[in-house]
Amino acid sequence: MRSLYLFISLVMISSCEIKSETSDTSPPNIVIVLTDDQGYKDLGSFGSPNISTPYLDQMAEEGLKLTNFYAAQAVCSASRAGLLTGCYPNRIGISGALFPDHKIGINSQETTLAEMLKAKGYKTGIFGKWHLGHHPEFLPNNHGFDEFKGIPYSNDMWPVDYDGRQVPSYHRLAKAYPQLPFFQNFEVVKEIKTLEDQGQLTTEITEAAVDFIERNKENPFFLYVPHPMPHTPIAVSDKFKGKSEQGLYGDVIMEIDWSVGQIMKKLKEHQLHKNTLFVFTSDNGPWLNFGNHAGNAQPLREGKGTAWEGGQREPCVIYYPNGIEGGRIIETPIMAIDLLPTIAEITDAELPKNKIDGKSVLKILTGEDHQSPQEAYFFYYKQNELHGVRYKDWKLYFPHSYRTLNGREGGKDGYPVKYEMNTVENIELYDLKNDISETNNVTAQYPEVVEKIKVLANEIRSKLGDKLYNTEGTENRPVGRIN
Numbered sequence: 457m458r459s460l461y462l463f464i465s466l467v468m469i470s471s472c473e474i475k476s477e478t479s480d481t482s483p484p485n486i487v488i489v490l491t492d493d494q495g496y497k498d499l500g501s502f503g504s505p506n507i508s509t510p511y512l513d514q515m516a517e518e519g520l521k522l523t524n525f526y527a528a529q530a531v532c533s534a535s536r537a538g539l540l541t542g543c544y545p546n547r548i549g550i551s552g553a554l555f556p557d558h559k560i561g562i563n564s565q566e567t568t569l570a571e572m573l574k575a576k577g578y579k580t581g582i583f584g585k586w587h588l589g590h591h592p593e594f595l596p597n598n599h600g601f602d603e604f605k606g607i608p609y610s611n612d613m614w615p616v617d618y619d620g621r622q623v624p625s626y627h628r629l630a631k632a633y634p635q636l637p638f639f640q641n642f643e644v645v646k647e648i649k650t651l652e653d654q655g656q657l658t659t660e661i662t663e664a665a666v667d668f669i670e671r672n673k674e675n676p677f678f679l680y681v682p683h684p685m686p687h688t689p690i691a692v693s694d695k696f697k698g699k700s701e702q703g704l705y706g707d708v709i710m711e712i713d714w715s716v717g718q719i720m721k722k723l724k725e726h727q728l729h730k731n732t733l734f735v736f737t738s739d740n741g742p743w744l745n746f747g748n749h750a751g752n753a754q755p756l757r758e759g760k761g762t763a764w765e766g767g768q769r770e771p772c773v774i775y776y777p778n779g780i781e782g783g784r785i786i787e788t789p790i791m792a793i794d795l796l797p798t799i800a801e802i803t804d805a806e807l808p809k810n811k812i813d814g815k816s817v818l819k820i821l822t823g824e825d826h827q828s829p830q831e832a833y834f835f836y837y838k839q840n841e842l843h844g845v846r847y848k849d850w851k852l853y854f855p856h857s858y859r860t861l862n863g864r865e866g867g868k869d870g871y872p873v874k875y876e877m878n879t880v881e882n883i884e885l886y887d888l889k890n891d892i893s894e895t896n897n898v899t900a901q902y903p904e905v906v907e908k909i910k911v912l913a914n915e916i917r918s919k920l921g922d923k924l925y926n927t928e929g930t931e932n933r934p935v936g937r938i939n
Contacts, residue, residue: 483676483803484778485723485732486573488795489716490539490680492532492585492610492687493760494738494771495751498709502771504752506701507709511717512736512773519734519775519782520821524789526846527740530760530767530837532610533587535739535792536682540568540588540599542796542807542814546840546920549935554587556613556633561589562599563936567808569796570600570678576805579672582606583664584682590637591938597641601680605640605664611654611684618871620651620689655691657684658708662715666722673726676803681719682739683712688746689870705749730777733802735795737772745873747866757894762858763835763843765851765894776802780821788820789846791833811931832912834920840929842922845909849889850902852909855880856924885909 496502500509501516528538532553534545541548541562548566562568570580581603582596589595590608597604614636615629616622623629635647648654665681685691685708692707696714700706716736723729742751744759744766753759753766760767772790775782779802793814800807801816819825835844837856844853859875867873885899885906899906913922921929 482731483576483578484776485676485728486569486578486678486799486803487719487723487732487734488539488678488680489712489719489734489736490536490584490682491712491736491738492682492684493740493743493751494686494709495742495753495759496756496766496769496771497752497754498686498742499713499771499773501773503754504702507706508700509709509713511713511720515716515720515734515736515775516773517783518777519773520780520784520786522772522774522786522790524787525737525770525772526768526789526791526833527738527770528768528792529835530740530762532687532739536587537562539739539792539795540570541566542569542793542812543810544793544813544834544836544920546836546929547811547813547931548933550588551836551839554589554609556590556609558589559591559938560935561591561594561938563934564593564598565933566599566810568600569799570596570680572600572796572800572805572808573676573678573803574600574602576803577676578803579668579675579677580680581665581668581672581677582680582682583661583668584680585610585684585687586682589936592642593938594936595639595642603641603668605638606661606682607636607638607648607657607684610687611636611648611657612688614648616649616651616689618689620870622649651689651691654684654689655693657691658711658715659693662718665715666718669719669722669726669728673728679719681715683715685712686742686749686751688743688749688872690749703748705751709751732776733779733799734775735772736774737792738770741767741770743872744861745866745875746870747868747873749870750866755893758858758860761837762860763837763853763856764858765888765892768835774821776821781823784823786820788817788826788828789830789833790817790820790828791830794830810933832909834913834916836920839923840921841924842913842917845913846888847905847909847912849887850905850909851886851888851894852906852913853880853884853886854913854924855882 501513537550637644696711741759756766758764797816815829833846919931
């Protein structure tokens with residue numbers, strides 16, 4: 457009889473242990489790592505032949521590789537606004553990139569991803585580049601983040617020339633930019649003045665992110681790591697100098713991959729990795745006129761600052777063992793505006809009260825569905841100009857001007873060449889499933905597709921406007937402004 461009791465006790469203990477390992481009911485942690493100006497082909501898992509990214513490649517192998525993931529717009533501030541609010545950036549009044557002399561930023565009436573998760577009891581931290589307003593009322597700590605460490609805008613907004621030297625006071629850069637500040641919450645704790653200073657940013661941001669996990673391992677947390685690089689000027693710490701076959705740019709991507717590995721290592725150290733939704737992507741495509749200091753978007757057309765595929769289609773990897781079966785490729789189009797409502801569904805958080813444009817794509821990520829909940833995605837640029845529309849496998853472009861190198865090589869070693877301007881004279885339609893490089897305009901062959909997309913475009917113009925059509929939207933909300 458005693459043996460029977462012992463056997464039953466062992467079975468019950470074993471059952472409890474199995475249950476505790478396989479059914480974690482605690483809220484999942486959220487980690488988003490966002491690079492700046494990274495090309496679609498700048499990861500091994502996305503086709504790079506000479507940049508080693510083992511940590512991200514492993515994530516892609518064990519998680520999801522999204523091959524049709526889009527940034528919200530093809531430039532810094534607007535893209536980040538879309539990711540953090542679930543809105544097309546022009547809905548909330550943010551377009552282009554904000555500069556140090558701007559007196560605008562994200563409106564306090566908008567709900568960010570951090571605020572949404574903070575309401576659910578999450579600890580929230582951002583370590584890296586913010587770029588949604590540098591005045592106190594616009595800084596991360598006033599928009600849902602408990603902690604902020606990093607720079608308020610792009611790392612090239614400083615009085616330093618392309619050669620890495622500080623310029624004299626009469627220089628145009630000195631008149632346009634103060635020294636690049638490095639914040640800890642609301643306080644400027646130092647200034648970034650040299651390329652050597654820039655080379656420490658990835659390491660310092662990574663250390664702060666790892667420390668945040670260590671201090672908050674008992675709580676659900678949202679960790680946002682928007683790296684300032686590979687936006688130029690690029691630089692790395694000594695541990696990665698000369699490591700890549702692709703020169704300094706490759707070194708920078710390798711160090712970012714190392715950063716991802718350090719974050720994952722800390723998650724695994726505390727058995728948090730399985731219950732963490734980890735997203736890696738970029739804010740827009742490569743800044744092509746910087747040549748060997750820019751990324752590679754091939755086989756996509758063009759790069760940063762354009763609505764062509766190379767400007768907004770980004771590498772994206774998602775890892776979440778507790779909620780998503782890995783080892784799969786997701787080809788359904790998804791945009792960064794969809795992350796907020798997807799995370800809301802995963803965490804059972806309340807969506808913002810203001811209207812958003814994103815929709816949950818959780819069923820696509822889990823494989824339950826392959827049909828996008830979005831009928832179309834809209835590609836705005838400049839001051840509220842609708843340049844393109846993605847509808848199923850089709851991409852249509854309306855007449856507009858865009859910057860291009862027209863086949864020329866970019867600059868060398870940190871020095872850019874000038875872009876030229878091209879014009880789309882008439883509507884152009886591309887079949888992305890069979891023509892990913894957008895080389896064959898099929899407008900004449902598919903007039904019914906063109907007409908369908910025109911209807912969708914007119915619907916969004918009535919809501920968000922379109923300067924190219926002199927149309928004012930009825931649903932645009934004001935950007936935040938200081939007095």
